[in-house]
Amino acid sequence: MAASGRTPQWLAEQAGITTKALQNKLALRADFTVVDLAGIAHALEISVEELVPPAR
Numbered sequence: 861m862a863a864s865g866r867t868p869q870w871l872a873e874q875a876g877i878t879t880k881a882l883q884n885k886l887a888l889r890a891d892f893t894v895v896d897l898a899g900i901a902h903a904l905e906i907s908v909e910e911l912v913p914p915a916r
Contacts, residue, residue, distance in 0.1 A: 864904050874903030 872882040884890040
């Protein structure tokens with residue numbers, strides 16, 4: 861998000877989630893769903909793989 865110069869409000873709107881939900885997920889108070897990650901990746905024009913850590 862920071863690298864794209866977008867605000868949390870913009871990202872939440874584009875990803876189809878509320879700003880409050882996004883804030884909770886970013887603060888690790890809630891988990892991201894696969895649908896959340898897909899929406900965020902689409903909004904940022906990146907792959908979902910770029911949003912998750914590599915498998916160990």
